[in-house]
Amino acid sequence: MEMKDIVSLASIIIAGLTxxxxxxxxxxxxxxxxxxxxxxxxxxxxxxxxxxxTLFVGLAMIESVAIYCFVISVILIFANPFWNHVVSQAGK
Amino acid sequence: MEMKDIVSLASIIIAGLTxxxxxxxxxxxxxxxxxxxxxxxxxxxxxxxxxxxTLFVGLAMIESVAIYCFVISVILIFANPFWNHVVSQAGK
Amino acid sequence: MEMKDIVSLASIIIAGLTxxxxxxxxxxxxxxxxxxxxxxxxxxxxxxxxxxxTLFVGLAMIESVAIYCFVISVILIFANPFWNHVVSQAGK
Amino acid sequence: MEMKDIVSLASIIIAGLTxxxxxxxxxxxxxxxxxxxxxxxxxxxxxxxxxxxTLFVGLAMIESVAIYCFVISVILIFANPFWNHVVSQAGK
Amino acid sequence: MEMKDIVSLASIIIAGLTxxxxxxxxxxxxxxxxxxxxxxxxxxxxxxxxxxxTLFVGLAMIESVAIYCFVISVILIFANPFWNHVVSQAGK
Amino acid sequence: MEMKDIVSLASIIIAGLTxxxxxxxxxxxxxxxxxxxxxxxxxxxxxxxxxxxTLFVGLAMIESVAIYCFVISVILIFANPFWNHVVSQAGK
Amino acid sequence: MEMKDIVSLASIIIAGLTxxxxxxxxxxxxxxxxxxxxxxxxxxxxxxxxxxxTLFVGLAMIESVAIYCFVISVILIFANPFWNHVVSQAGK
Amino acid sequence: MEMKDIVSLASIIIAGLTxxxxxxxxxxxxxxxxxxxxxxxxxxxxxxxxxxxTLFVGLAMIESVAIYCFVISVILIFANPFWNHVVSQAGK
Amino acid sequence: MEMKDIVSLASIIIAGLTxxxxxxxxxxxxxxxxxxxxxxxxxxxxxxxxxxxTLFVGLAMIESVAIYCFVISVILIFANPFWNHVVSQAGK
Amino acid sequence: MEMKDIVSLASIIIAGLTxxxxxxxxxxxxxxxxxxxxxxxxxxxxxxxxxxxTLFVGLAMIESVAIYCFVISVILIFANPFWNHVVSQAGK
Amino acid sequence: MEMKDIVSLASIIIAGLTxxxxxxxxxxxxxxxxxxxxxxxxxxxxxxxxxxxTLFVGLAMIESVAIYCFVISVILIFANPFWNHVVSQAGK
Amino acid sequence: MEMKDIVSLASIIIAGLTxxxxxxxxxxxxxxxxxxxxxxxxxxxxxxxxxxxTLFVGLAMIESVAIYCFVISVILIFANPFWNHVVSQAGK
Amino acid sequence: MEMKDIVSLASIIIAGLTxxxxxxxxxxxxxxxxxxxxxxxxxxxxxxxxxxxTLFVGLAMIESVAIYCFVISVILIFANPFWNHVVSQAGK
Amino acid sequence: MEMKDIVSLASIIIAGLTxxxxxxxxxxxxxxxxxxxxxxxxxxxxxxxxxxxTLFVGLAMIESVAIYCFVISVILIFANPFWNHVVSQAGK
Structure with missing residues (x-):
């Protein structure tokens, strides 16, 4: 069950750093x-x-860049396709 | 029980650094x-x-970026799906 | 099944860092x-x-650079040709 | 009892660095x-x-960011869920 | 089949970092x-x-530098001559 | 008695760096x-x-950030819960 | 066939970083x-x-520096003398 | 007597760097x-x-931050609780 | 035939980085x-x-520094005396 | 007599870097x-x-910070308690 | 014939980086x-x-610093005394 | 005679870097x-x-900081107590 | 004959970097x-x-610093006392 | 004769870097x-x-700092007490 370790480890580390x-x-x-x-x-x-x-439209545009990061970060924690694959493999 | 080690280790380190x-x-x-x-x-x-x-609306927007980090950090400590999975696996 | 480990590991790490x-x-x-x-x-x-x-046209141009990064990041998570190759290999 | 080592080591290091x-x-x-x-x-x-x-309201807002760090740091030392889990495991 | 690992690993990492x-x-x-x-x-x-x-002509020129990076990045993912060589070798 | 080594080592290093x-x-x-x-x-x-x-009130607020660091540093040297746990374990 | 690995690995990494x-x-x-x-x-x-x-003449001159990098990068992917040597060696 | 090595090594290095x-x-x-x-x-x-x-009051406040470092540094050399513990252990 | 590996590896890496x-x-x-x-x-x-x-004379002078780098880079790929030596050695 | 090595090594390195x-x-x-x-x-x-x-009083205050470093540096070379302990141990 | 490897490796790397x-x-x-x-x-x-x-005299003086680097770089590739020594040794 | 190696190695490196x-x-x-x-x-x-x-008095004060470094550097080369101890040990 | 390797390796690397x-x-x-x-x-x-x-006298003074580096660099390639010692040792 | 290697290696590297x-x-x-x-x-x-x-007196003072480095660098190459000790040891 080593692969789970690696995937979960990488997901935690990268979710935070992102x-x-x-x-x-x-x-x-x-x-x-x-x-x-x-x-x-x-x-x-x-x-x-x-x-x-103009300020609030512009801030929203900049905020969108931060949200890209947040989205990737949340995907890695809660909707990680690699994790799902591993778990489904292990469930078999 | 090695996997727990790795997950808890990574969670602690990344929660703080984030x-x-x-x-x-x-x-x-x-x-x-x-x-x-x-x-x-x-x-x-x-x-x-x-x-x-205008200042306080803007500060709230910037603060939201810090809160994204805090949210990820707290999720990693108290609501970590990988940790839950590991513990439930071990409990079986 | 080691190759899957490596590909998924690299994809997660690079998707976030990108x-x-x-x-x-x-x-x-x-x-x-x-x-x-x-x-x-x-x-x-x-x-x-x-x-x-002029501002919004220019911002869109700068935003496009961020979107290049987001595109590569999403491709690596959801449409990774190397991952598909590995999975299809393993399925054989 | 190796797991305790790792958890306490990581907690000390990250509490300080955070x-x-x-x-x-x-x-x-x-x-x-x-x-x-x-x-x-x-x-x-x-x-x-x-x-x-206005200054003191704003300073309080900035200070809150430092307090997020202090909170995570103190949680890691005195209310670390991973440590509690390890100790309770060992106590069994 | 080790060589595939190395090539795909390097391609993923460099595509993102580029x-x-x-x-x-x-x-x-x-x-x-x-x-x-x-x-x-x-x-x-x-x-x-x-x-x-003048601005849009100049922006296009600067954008071209970003596009060089995007081109190399996409080539490494979808038209990588080293990967093709490896796969064709393995198919033999 | 290896665990003491690790805990004291980490405490000294982090107390200083913090x-x-x-x-x-x-x-x-x-x-x-x-x-x-x-x-x-x-x-x-x-x-x-x-x-x-106003200056002295503000300086006190900034100083408080330095004091957070000093507090964590002194806790790690003189009131380290992990060290106490280790010593009490060894004393048993 | 180890040498191919090394040459293709290095070519991919450096082509991107350049x-x-x-x-x-x-x-x-x-x-x-x-x-x-x-x-x-x-x-x-x-x-x-x-x-x-004057601007466009100057920009072309600066762009030429970027093109030097692009040329080296493309040579490393599509016209790499070391790769050709290795492949021809292996074909013998 | 390995533990002494580690404690004294760490104390010297950190005392200086601090x-x-x-x-x-x-x-x-x-x-x-x-x-x-x-x-x-x-x-x-x-x-x-x-x-x-005002200058000298303020300088004293800034100097206090340097003195925090000096205090931790001197404690690590001359009043290190971990070192005392190790020596007293060895003396038993 | 290990030496070829090393020389070609170093040549590729340095040609790009230069x-x-x-x-x-x-x-x-x-x-x-x-x-x-x-x-x-x-x-x-x-x-x-x-x-x-004056601008174009000066730019040419600065460009010459970039050309020094390009020259060294191209020499390392296409006219590398160490590579020639290795190949001629191997041909013997 | 390995411990002397470590202590003297660390003292030399840190005295200089400090x-x-x-x-x-x-x-x-x-x-x-x-x-x-x-x-x-x-x-x-x-x-x-x-x-x-005012300048010379202030310079003396800043110089005092450099002197803290010099003091720690000289203590580590000529009045190092860890070295004294090691030598006295070895002399026994 | 290992020594040739080392000398040629170092010469290539340093020639480029210089x-x-x-x-x-x-x-x-x-x-x-x-x-x-x-x-x-x-x-x-x-x-x-x-x-x-004055500009061109001064530029020549600055250029001379770049030429020092170019000279060392070319010497390392085409007139390297260590390489000559190694080759002459091997020829014996 | 390994200890001499370590002490002389460290002294040379640190004397230069200091x-x-x-x-x-x-x-x-x-x-x-x-x-x-x-x-x-x-x-x-x-x-x-x-x-x-005022300039020359001040420069002398700044120069004194450089001289602290030079003093430590020369002490490490010509009056190193650790080296003297090692040599006298070896002479016994 | 390993020592020659080390000396020539170090000389090449440092001559270039200096x-x-x-x-x-x-x-x-x-x-x-x-x-x-x-x-x-x-x-x-x-x-x-x-x-x-005044400019040319001053530039000469600054250039002298670059020449110190060039002198050390050339000494390391063409008049290296350590290399001479090694070669003369080997010639014996 | 390993010690000579280490001393000459360190001397060359540090002489250049200094x-x-x-x-x-x-x-x-x-x-x-x-x-x-x-x-x-x-x-x-x-x-x-x-x-x-005033300029030339001041430049001389700054130059003196560079000369400190040059002196240490030349001492390490031509009047290195550690090297002399090693050679005299070996000559015995």
């Missing part, structure tokens, strides 16, 4: 965009609604 | 946004309410 | 472009529509 | 926000109360 | 160019058409 | 905040009392 | 040049033709 | 704060006493 | 020079011919 | 403070005595 | 100098001849 | 201070004597 | 100085002779 | 100081003699 490493870029990118948005509102209060609308 | 590495990006991003918010309030006090509202 | 590493560049690049867009709107509100249109 | 690595981001982020707050007070003394209020 | 590492440069480069484009439009609205035309 | 790595962030963050505080006092001497009060 | 690492420099360099070109057009619209001409 | 790594942050942080203090005195000579007082 | 690593410096350097050239043309259109002439 | 790594932070920090001091004197010659006095 | 690593510094340095030269010509067209003369 | 790594910080720090000193003299020629006096 | 790593610092330093020289000539054409004279 | 790593800091530091000197001469031509005098 979301850990994958959170660095989006968090920094969103922080930068948010900081600039606040600066722009302070500079041009009349355009606050346009700025916040 | 939240540790995953805290760098959000903390820096939030710090940057917060710093800019304070600067903007000082520059445009009349818009303080708009700025703080 | 999207994790591949998210850093696009997220930072989009954050920068978005930040500048907000600054430009505040500076030239009359051009808001031109700016946001 | 809080060590996890302290870098929040400390730098808080330092940046605090620095900007002081600059803003000097620039706009009349808004000192708004600025410090 | 596009992952290769996405960092183009994404950052495009982000920078896009950010400057938006700034230039805000500064000189009358030249918006010239700027966006 | 406080060593954990001192980088807080020290840099405090240095930045302090530098800005002095600059602000020079710029707005009348607000010196508000600035220093 | 274009992956080799894309970082040119992509960043082109991004920088393109960004400056757009800024210059906005600043001096009358010189737009001279600027874009 | 203070070596732990000196980087505080030294840079203090250098930055000191540099700003001198700049502030030059800018606002009348506030020299307030500035130097 | 041009990959060697492309970073020249690409960034050329990008910087090109960016400045465009900025200078926009600033001083009358000197466009002098600037572009 | 002062080598520990010199980076203080040297950079002092360089920064000194540079600013000279700039401040040039800007406000009348305050030269206050500035140099 | 020129690869050695190209980073000169390429970046020349890029910086060239960029500044173009900026200076745009700023002071009358001094174009003095500037380009 | 001064090599330890030269980075002081050289950069002194370069920065010197650069600022020259800038200050150009700005305030009347204070040249005060500036150069 | 000049490769040693070229980074001087090339960047010279590039910076040269860039500033050109800028200064453009700013103060009347001082061109003083500036170029 | 000067290679040790050249980075001084070269960058001197480049910075020289660049600033040229800028200062252009700004204040009347103080050229004071500036160049």
């Amino acid at each position: 979301i850990a490493i994958g959170s660095i870029g989006p968090a920094l990118g969103e922080g930068r965009a948010l900081a600039q948005a606040l600066s722009s509102i302070a500079q041009q209060p009349d355009e606050a609604s346009t700025i916040t609308r | 939240i540790a590495i995953g805290s760098i990006g959000p903390a820096l991003g939030e710090g940057r946004a917060l710093a800019q918010a304070l600067s903007s309030i000082a520059q445009q006090p009349d818009e303080a309410s708009t700025i703080t509202r | 999207i994790a590493i591949g998210s850093i560049g696009p997220a930072l690049g989009e954050g920068r472009a978005l930040a500048q867009a907000l600054s430009s709107i505040a500076q030239q509100p009359d051009e808001a529509s031109t700016i946001t249109r | 809080i060590a690595i996890g302290s870098i981001g929040p400390a730098l982020g808080e330092g940046r926000a605090l620095a900007q707050a002081l600059s803003s007070i000097a620039q706009q003394p009349d808004e000192a109360s708004t600025i410090t209020r | 596009i992952a590492i290769g996405s960092i440069g183009p994404a950052l480069g495009e982000g920078r160019a896009l950010a400057q484009a938006l700034s230039s439009i805000a500064q000189q609205p009358d030249e918006a058409s010239t700027i966006t035309r | 406080i060593a790595i954990g001192s980088i962030g807080p020290a840099l963050g405090e240095g930045r905040a302090l530098a800005q505080a002095l600059s602000s006092i020079a710029q707005q001497p009348d607000e010196a009392s508000t600035i220093t009060r | 274009i992956a690492i080799g894309s970082i420099g040119p992509a960043l360099g082109e991004g920088r040049a393109l960004a400056q070109a757009l800024s210059s057009i906005a600043q001096q619209p009358d010189e737009a033709s001279t600027i874009t001409r | 203070i070596a790594i732990g000196s980087i942050g505080p030294a840079l942080g203090e250098g930055r704060a000191l540099a700003q203090a001198l700049s502030s005195i030059a800018q606002q000579p009348d506030e020299a006493s307030t500035i130097t007082r | 041009i990959a690593i060697g492309s970073i410096g020249p690409a960034l350097g050329e990008g910087r020079a090109l960016a400045q050239a465009l900025s200078s043309i926009a600033q001083q259109p009358d000197e466009a011919s002098t600037i572009t002439r | 002062i080598a790594i520990g010199s980076i932070g203080p040297a950079l920090g002092e360089g920064r403070a000194l540079a600013q001091a000279l700039s401040s004197i040039a800007q406000q010659p009348d305050e030269a005595s206050t500035i140099t006095r | 020129i690869a690593i050695g190209s980073i510094g000169p390429a970046l340095g020349e890029g910086r100098a060239l960029a500044q030269a173009l900026s200076s010509i745009a700023q002071q067209p009358d001094e174009a001849s003095t500037i380009t003369r | 001064i090599a790594i330890g030269s980075i910080g002081p050289a950069l720090g002194e370069g920065r201070a010197l650069a600022q000193a020259l800038s200050s003299i150009a700005q305030q020629p009347d204070e040249a004597s005060t500036i150069t006096r | 000049i490769a790593i040693g070229s980074i610092g001087p090339a960047l330093g010279e590039g910076r100085a040269l860039a500033q020289a050109l800028s200064s000539i453009a700013q103060q054409p009347d001082e061109a002779s003083t500036i170029t004279r | 000067i290679a790593i040790g050249s980075i800091g001084p070269a960058l530091g001197e480049g910075r100081a020289l660049a600033q000197a040229l800028s200062s001469i252009a700004q204040q031509p009347d103080e050229a003699s004071t500036i160049t005098r």
Whole structure:
């Protein structure tokens, strides 16, 4: 039953690292965009609604990159085709 | 009972590293946004309410990235499907 | 049945790392472009529509780089030709 | 009794590294926000109360990221489910 | 049948890493160019058409570097001459 | 008596590294905040009392992150539950 | 037939890494040049033709560095003298 | 008497690394704060006493982080509980 | 025939890495020079011919560094004296 | 007499690395403070005595961090309790 | 005949790495100098001849550093005294 | 006579690395201070004597950090207590 | 005859790395100085002779650092005392 | 005669690395100081003699750090006490 070990080991390790490493870029990118948005509102209060609308659309786009990582991470834990294959093999 | 060793070992290591590495990006991003918010309030006090509202919505979005990491980390400790499988196997 | 181990192991590890590493560049690049867009709107509100249109076309182009990574990552999990070959071999 | 070795070893190592690595981001982020707050007070003394209020709410949010790390770290030392399982197994 | 293992293993690992590492440069480069484009439009609205035309030609050129990586990555998965050689050898 | 070796070895190594790595962030963050505080006092001497009060509250918050590391480090040396368990086991 | 393994293994690994690492420099360099070109057009619209001409000559020069990498990468996959030697040896 | 080797080896290595790594942050942080203090005195000579007082309180706070490292380092050399335990064990 | 393995292995690996690593410096350097050239043309259109002439001479000089790498890389693949020696030895 | 080897080996290696790594932070920090001091004197010659006095007190404080490293380094070479213990053991 | 393997292996690896690593510094340095030269010509067209003369003398000096690397690299491939010694030994 | 090997090996390696790594910080720090000193003299020629006096006192202080490294390095080569102990042991 | 292997191996590797790593610092330093020289000539054409004279003396001083590396590198290839000793030993 | 191998191996490796790593800091530091000197001469031509005098004294001080590395490097090649001891031992 060694194969299960390897698959579960790899899944745990990679699930964690994927979301850990994958959170660095989006968090920094969103922080930068948010900081600039606040600066722009302070500079041009009349355009606050346009700025916040563009900001939230853009943040959603950046967030989507983080969500790609989260999706892969959750798939590896709860819907891992290799794990399913191994378990079904072992069940036979 | 070797498989338990491997699964618990990997879970402990990755649970810690996930939240540790995953805290760098959000903390820096939030710090940057917060710093800019304070600067903007000082520059445009009349818009303080708009700025703080946008700030807290944005911070929540960045915080969500850190929470993804925390969720994966807690799942690996308390709701690890691979661990449950191993324990139920051993219980048989 | 050792070969399955190796192929599934490699697929899991690389699927996660590909999207994790591949998210850093696009997220930072989009954050920068978005930040500048907000600054430009505040500076030239009359051009808001031109700016946001150019922004979204450009963001889509950067996002495409992240999607290349996501595509390779999903192919490795769900449509891996090497895995299919191995399974079909084993089925014989 | 080898499994205890591995679990306790991993718990000690990761408990320390989690809080060590996890302290870098929040400390730098808080330092940046605090620095900007002081600059803003000097620039706009009349808004000192708004600025410090926003500052402390924001610092608490960043601090929460560090606390996630501390929580995982303390759980690994004092409330480690894998350790409890091992000890209860050995006690049987 | 050891050689298949090695070739498929290497192909999977490198296919993922190639596009992952290769996405960092183009994404950052495009982000920078896009950010400057938006700034230039805000500064000189009358030249918006010239700027966006130059921008998209340039982005295509940078994107081509990312596509080189994607091409090599896809070749390694679906049109790998070494894999074909191995399989044809094994078929003999 | 091998287990004692491992536990004491790991405790010594991690106790040192935790406080060593954990001192980088807080020290840099405090240095930045302090530098800005002095600059602000020079710029707005009348607000010196508000600035220093906010500074010390903020420094205490950053210092708390360093203290988390120190606490974990001291726990690992003087109140290590795994070590106590091992010694009590050996004493039996 | 061990030598084939080694040669094909090395060729796959290096072909991918060469274009992956080799894309970082040119992509960043082109991004920088393109960004400056757009800024210059906005600043001096009358010189737009001279600027874009110089830009494209320069980009071609930078692109040539990326193409060196692509050439080496493709040679290693499809026209590898060491592989040809090995195959012809084995055919004898 | 192998355990002594391990404990003394680890203590020597970590004692040195702790203070070596732990000196980087505080030294840079203090250098930055000191540099700003001198700049502030030059800018606002009348506030020299307030500035130097705040500076020395702040430096002491940063220095405390370095002292945490020094304390752990000295404890590991001269008051190491694990070493005492080992020696007392060996003395029995 | 082990020696052939080693020589061909090393030649493939180094040929790729040489041009990959060697492309970073020249690409960034050329990008910087090109960016400045465009900025200078926009600033001083009358000197466009002098600037572009100096630019292309300088770019050629930087490109020569990349060509050194390409030359070494191609020599290692197609005119490798060590490989020739090995093959001629084996032919004897 | 193996234990002597290990202790002396570790002492030599760590004594050197401690002062080598520990010199980076203080040297950079002092360089920064000194540079600013000279700039401040040039800007406000009348305050030269206050500035140099504050500078030397501050430099002494930063130097103290380097001296912590030097002290640990010299202790490890000339007053190493573990070495003394080993030698006294061997002398018995 | 093992020694030939080692010498040729090392020569190939180091010849490539020397020129690869050695190209980073000169390429970046020349890029910086060239960029500044173009900026200076745009700023002071009358001094174009003095500037380009100084530029080319300086570039030659920087290029000489790259040539040192190229010389060592070529010596290692075509005039390696250790290789000659080995071959002459083997010829005896 | 194995112990001599280890001690002399470690002494040579660490003596070199100590001064090599330890030269980075002081050289950069002194370069920065010197650069600022020259800038200050150009700005305030009347204070040249005060500036150069402060500069040389400060440089001596930074140099002292480099000398700590040099001292440890020379001690390890020419006055190494562990080496003396080993030689005297062997002479017995 | 193993010792020759080791000495020639180490000499080849280190000869290349010494000049490769040693070229980074001087090339960047010279590039910076040269860039500033050109800028200064453009700013103060009347001082061109003083500036170029000081530049070339300074460049020679920086170049001397690169030459130290080249000297060590050439000594290791053509005048290596350890190699001479080994060869003369073998000739006996 | 194994000990000679080890000592000569270590001496060659460290002699090269010491000067290679040790050249980075001084070269960058001197480049910075020289660049600033040229800028200062252009700004204040009347103080050229004071500036160049201070520059050359300072450069000599920085160069001394590089010379420390060169001295250790040459000692390790031509006046290595450990090597002399080994040779004299072997001669007995």
